[in-house]
Amino acid sequence: MFPTNPSLCFLNFKPLLLELLVQPLYLFFPGSDCPPPEPLANGRVLGNVFKLDHQVHFLCSPGFQLMGPETRVCLDSQNWSGAQPSCKSSSSSSSHCPTSISTHVRASRCIEFLDSTHCTCEQGYSISSHNSTLCTDIDECELFRRTRPGRLCLHTCVNTAGSFHCECPAGYSLGRDSRSCHDIDECARATHNCSSEQVCVNTYGGHRCVEVDCPRIRNATYIKTSPLRCDRNPCIQGDNACFQAPVSINFHFMSVVSNMSTPTVLFRLSAARILGDTLRFGLLGNRGVQHFSVQRSGRLTGQLVLVNAVQGPATLELDIEMSEMERRVLLGRYVTKVTLFVSPYNF
Template identity: 85%
Template sequence: MKVFFMIIFTSQLFTSQGQDCQSGEEVLNALKQVQKLLSAHETSFLQSLRSLRKKLSLLQNSTVKHNKSTPDKSSVSDCPPPEPLANGRILGTVFKFGHEVHFLCSSGFQLMGPETRVCLDSQNWSGAQPSCKFVDTTVNNDASASISASSSSRSHPPASVSTHVRASRCIEFLDSTHCTCDQGYSISSHNSTLCTDIDECDLFRRTRPGRLCLHTCVNTAGSFHCECPAGYSLGRDSRSCYDIDECARATHDCSSEQVCVNTFGGHRCVDVDCPRIRNATYIKTSPLRCDRNPCIQGDNACFQAPVFINFHFMSVVSNMSTPTVLFRLSAARILGDTLRFSLLGTQGVQHFSVQRSGRLTGQLVLENSLQGPTTVEVDIEMSEMERRVLLGRYVTKLTLFVSPYNF
C-alpha cells in the first residue's frame, strides 16, 4: 500500500516539474530522495517479516512438544460402560477420557476393590472391577472391624475412623489446597482432609416429613435407603410403600369356611354367621349374605325383621380426609313408593352419616376421620314404604379395618 502511494507521488512530481520546466539537477535530487524513502520502507518490511517468521516457528515448535506430551482428548474414544455392580450402584454417567466413576455398596455389603476407576486414553478403566461382599454384622464382628480398619488405613484416616468417615481428595492449585468428597459426604468441619457422611434422613426430617421415604429412612455410609412396615413392599421409586394383598396371593391362613379380608399391612380371617333375631330365622345364601326364611301369615314380628342382611368389609387408611363417601347402597327395583336410608342404633353415629344420592340409591359418608389401628362397625338400613306402611327392611352390616398408617 505504501509502495503504491509513493509511485503516485513520483508521477505527480514529474508532471509538476515538467510543467514548471525545472532543471535536471532538481529532478535528480528528488528522485534520490524517493529512492532513499523506498529503501527505508523495504528494509523495515523485511525486518518485520523476519520477526513474524521467527515467532511462527517458535509457536509451531511449542505446539508440537505439547502434542507429544499430552494426547488429543478429542481423538480419544470413550471407555465402555463399566460392568454393573451387584448389590450396589455406580455413580457417574460420563465415560470419556479422564472422567471417574465411583462404586457404592448397599447396606449390609462391603466394597471389595477400588472405590473409583478412571477412564484411560487406552479406552480402558483403571484398576480392577470391584465387588460387594455380604457382611454378617451379627457374627464375626471382629473380622468386620478388621476389614473396616484396613480399608480406612489405605485411605489415610486414623484406624478408629468408621465407614461414615473417609479421606477426601485434595489437589494443590495456585499455592492453595482444594479438597472434595464423594457423593453423600461433605468436608469435615474439623479436618479438611476427611469427609464425613451426610445423614440424609436427619437432614430432610428437619424440613418436610416423608420427603425422602414414605415410612422409614435408614441412613447408610454415603447414602440412605427406605424401609416399609410389615405387610408392605417397597415401590419401584425406592421410597413408596404398597400393601401386599395376602388374599389375592393366597398367602393367608384362613380356613375354607372363613372369608379372607385384605387389610393395609395384613389380612383378617372373618367368620360370617347369620344373626339370631326373635321370631325370624335366616339361612346363608352366599358367603356374605343371609336371607330370612318365609314368615307365617299374620306373624307381624317376623315381617318386621330384615328381609336380608348383607355383610361388607372395607380397609381404609388412618386419618382420611373428610367428608368422604365410603359406601353406596341401591335397590334393583322398588315395590312401594318410598325408600328410606338410615343408620341403625348409635354405633358409628359420631363418625358417619347416610345421605340419599338418587331415587334408588343412598350412600355412607365418613364425617370425622378415624385414627388407626382400630375396627369400626356400622349398620345401614334401607326401608321400603308404601303410603308410610313398611313393606320390608334390608340391612347392610359394614366393618371397617383402619390401618395404623396414612398410606
Template identity: 55%
Template structure:
C-alpha cells in the same frame, strides 16, 4: 208378627181339610203340621236377622265414609318446597305421606332437615334446609405461621419465609459454602469444623480422609458423593445424613415410612405387611388373601387390610320368629314367613356384610359405601343409620332418589375397627313393605400412607 203367621198357618190347614170334606185332623196330624210351621217360622226368622245385620253393616260403612269425606281436605297436597341455594331437591310428589329430600353441592353442608314429610294437616315436617359453605380454614390447617385462604371445597396456605408445602409443613433448605485455602466448596449440609488430623481419624464407614490436590499454589479437597468436607483443614469427609437433612423437603420426605442412613446414601424400609415400590421410596400393601399368606379357616372369610388381614366369620342373624339362609358368603336372606306371623314379616328381608380397609387419618367427609334399590315397590324409600361401634364417625344421606350413601364424617386414628348398620326401608302409605340391612365393618390401618 209371628203370632199372625201361626194363626194363618193353622187357618190354611183347616181350610185344606174342609175343602176335601174331611173331619178335623187328629192330634198326631196337628202336631206334625205345627212342626212344619215351626220350621217355616225359624227359616223366616234367620233370614230376617241376616237382613238386619247386613243393613247395619251398610249403615256403618256409609257413616264412616261420610266422616272421612267431611274431614278430608279439599286440596290434598302440601305447598311446594323451594330448592336451597347451592343444593338439590329430590322428590316431586306433594301428597300426604310422601317425602322430599335435600342435598348440598360439594363444599357446602346441610343445615336443617334432610328429609321432610307431607303431613295430614298439609304442612311439612321439620325445618326448611339451607346449604352453608364449609369453612375449610376452621381447623387451622396451615402450620408454622401460614395464612389460610378458604375456597370452594378446598383451602390454600400462604406460607411464611422458610416454609413450603400444602400446609406449610416443609422447611426450605438453605445452601452454604466452605472456604479452604481460597477454594470454595458448595454443599447442602451445615458445616462441621474439626481439628482432627488424618492420622487420628477413627476407622468408620461414616468418616474418611478427603482427597486433596494442589493447583496453582492452592489446595482443593473433595469428597465422594454422599459425604461432605468437615474440618478447618478440609482433610476429613463425613457422611451426609440424608434422612435427617431431607426429612421434610420441598419434594416431600425421602421415604414414605422409614429412612435408614447408610454410608454415602440411604435406604427406605416399610412396616410389616408392606413392600417397597419400584421407586424404592413408597410402600405397597401386600394382599395376604390374594397370595394365600393367611391362616383363615374354611368357615372364615379373609379380608385384606392395609398392612395385614382379618379372618371374619359371617353368620346369619338369629331373630325370633324368623329364619335366614346364607345365599352368598356375605349375604343372608329371610325364609318365607307364615301368613299369620306378623313378627316374621317385620324382620329384615336380607342382611348383607361388607368389609372395608382404610388408612389412618383419612380425610373426611368421604363416601365409604352406597346402597340402592333396583326397583321401588312402594311410594317411599328411606335410608337410616341404626347403630354400631363408632357410630359418631358416620352419617347416612341420600345421593339419589333410589340411592343412599354412608359417609365418614371425621378422620380416624388407627389402628381401629368401626362398625355401622345401614337400613333401607320400602314403605307404602307409611306401612313397611320391606327392610334391608347392610352391616359395614371398617378396618383402620395404623399408618397414613
C-alpha cells in the same frame, strides 16, 4: 629417615597414590556444583544456582499435581537430596485416596492448585468442619426429617455410610422408586391363614379372617345364600315380629388408611327395584356411628360418607338400614352390616 633405595620408595607409595586417584573428585574440590536437575515433564524447575546447600523448587503446570518433594538441596556429595518429583494429571490422581477411616468417615480428595488446596468428597459425604482432609457421612434421614412426610421415604428412612435406604412396615413392599410402600394383598396371593369357612379380608398391612354367621332374631330364621349375605325365610301370615325383621342382611368389610381426608364417600348401595312409594336410608346405633353419615344420592340409591377422620389402628362397625315404605307403612327392611378396618398408617 626415607629409604635410600628409590625403587623401594616408589613401591611403598604407589598403593597410596592409586588409592587417592580413585576417590571421588569432591575430596579435592569440596565447593563444586551439583549437576543441573532433570527437567520436570508438565512442569518447571525454579532456581539456577546449583552450588552446595542451594535449593531448587519444582512447580507443575495447571491441571497437574506434584508427586514427590517440592524442594531439593545440593549436598556435599554433589547430588540432590530426595527423589526426582513428577507431575501427574489431577483428574486421575489425588493426594488422598478415598480409603475408609470408619464406616461414616473417609479421607477427602485434595488437589493443590495455584498455592491453594481444594478438597472434595465422594457422593454422600461432606467436608468435615474440623478437618478438611476428612469427609463425614451426610445423614440424609436427619437432613429431610423436618420436611414434608413422604418426600424422602414414605415410612422409615435408614441412614447408611454415604447413602440411605427406605423401609416399609410389615405387610408392605417397597415400591419401584425405592421410597414408597405398597400393601401386600395376602388374600389375592393366597398367602393368608384363613380356613375354608372364613372369609379373607385384605387390610392395609395385613389381613383378617372373618366368620359370617346369620343372626338369630326372634320369630325369624335366616339362611346364608352367599358368603356375605343372609336371607330371611318366609314369615307365617300374621307374624308381625317376623315381618319387622330385616328381609336380608348383607355383610360389607372395608379397609381404609388412617386419618383419611373428609368428607369421603366410602361406597354406595341401591335397591334393584322398589315395591312401595318411598325408600329411606338410615344408620343404626353401633360403635363408630359418629364418624359416618348416610346420604341419598338418587331415587333408589344412598351412600355412606365418612365425615370425621379416624386415627388408626381401629375397627369400626355400623349398620345401614334401607326401608321400603308404602303410604308410610313398612314393606320391608334391608340391613347392611359394615365393618371398617382402619390402618395405623396413612398409606
